Amino acid sequence: MTEMIAADENAWWFILSEGKLVALDKGDFIPFGNIEELPFPEGITANKVLLGKYQEQPCYLIEVENSLDVGLGEYVTLRSLLGRMDDLLFDMAGRAFQISLFYKTHQFCGQCGQTMQKIDWEIAMKCYHCQHRTYPRVSPCIIVAIRKHKKILLALHNRHQKSDRPIYTTLAGFTEAGETLEACVEREVFEEVGLKIKNIQYVTSQPWPFPHSLMMGFTADYDSGEINVDPHELIAANWYDIDDLPLIPRHGTIARKLIEKTLKRCR
Structure with missing residues (x-):
């Protein structure tokens, strides 16, 4: 535009x-x-x-x-x-x-393969051969901080591992087609660490342009199960005492906001 x-x-x-x-x-x-x-x-x-x-x-x-x-x-x-x-x-x-x-x-039409053209009155691309129109992609994701009494669940993700300063953070994942956000929270937690959770509460959202996610943040409480890490997603996950935390995400991230909110709930 x-x-x-x-x-x-x-x-x-x-x-x-x-x-x-x-x-x-x-x-x-x-x-x-x-x-x-x-x-x-x-x-x-x-x-x-x-x-x-x-x-x-x-x-x-x-x-x-x-x-x-x-x-x-x-x-x-x-x-x-x-x-x-x-x-x-x-x-x-x-x-x-x-x-x-x-x-x-989006230079070429995903429907017929012809060249797409910019629309000058909105941010969109249009194929004038088959009339197919596309808009910027947004990928919905959930992110959740989980409390167990006076402890918080933090995980070391494969993508966050650094040899000198590993960052431990909350669990997150993409929402699947036909899935509610709450169902996604439950599924991702169970798939990544094998835990059942309860008291799922929406907190806030954050556009996350890496490259085109929309993070929707939740808090939840532990319900049942033992930590069983999915090695394809995580390197480690543990319950951490609120006064003895590892290195966590920087300020400005939704993960940090959820962690800080959960720490307040634990005190």
């Missing part, structure tokens, strides 16, 4: 290239200002995409090649900004990455 930009219009600029984002080294990190004041190379805004608004100001996605020097900031990973910037602004940055990925991976 594109629109004309007034010369004196202030906007947030999400400039992406090769999986990284241009960020300043202080403040809100994301470049902000109008075209005339910013040192953008000529023509860089020609293929901008309107993402939405933050603090009542428009946000634009710009995709450039070969990490083009845009005259300000440096290219950084999105993960490096997690927990360091306002949550809503981080969500907008995540939206930029997801929209960029959508356009890159």
Whole structure:
């Protein structure tokens, strides 16, 4: 979705290239200002995409090649900004990455194979040969923190293992077709650690643009069973005393929020 930009219009600029984002080294990190004041190379805004608004100001996605020097900031990973910037602004940055990925991976129609075209009034791609239309993919996931008396269940995932600083976190998994969120919570917990749970409570959600998940967070209480780790998903899982925790996810993650909420419930 594109629109004309007034010369004196202030906007947030999400400039992406090769999986990284241009960020300043202080403040809100994301470049902000109008075209005339910013040192953008000529023509860089020609293929901008309107993402939405933050603090009542428009946000634009710009995709450039070969990490083009845009005259300000440096290219950084999105993960490096997690927990360091306002949550809503981080969500907008995540939206930029997801929209960029959508356009890159939907160049051809999945129904007839013809070339897809951008729709200029919404973020979508359309095949004018068979009229098939696609929208950005969102993958629903659950994530759950589980309490047992004064302890919390934490697991070391295969994808989180680091030789020097392993991070222990909550259980999570993708929702399957035709499955409710609560059923997904029960299934994922039983599949990954062999436990039955009860008192499942929804807490909050978080867009998770790695690459296009929507995490829906829950808390639950232990019901029955002994820990039996699925080696395809986890390296280890244990009950940890609330005053003796291993290294847990950083602030800004939904996992950290669920862990902290569960710790309060344990006290």
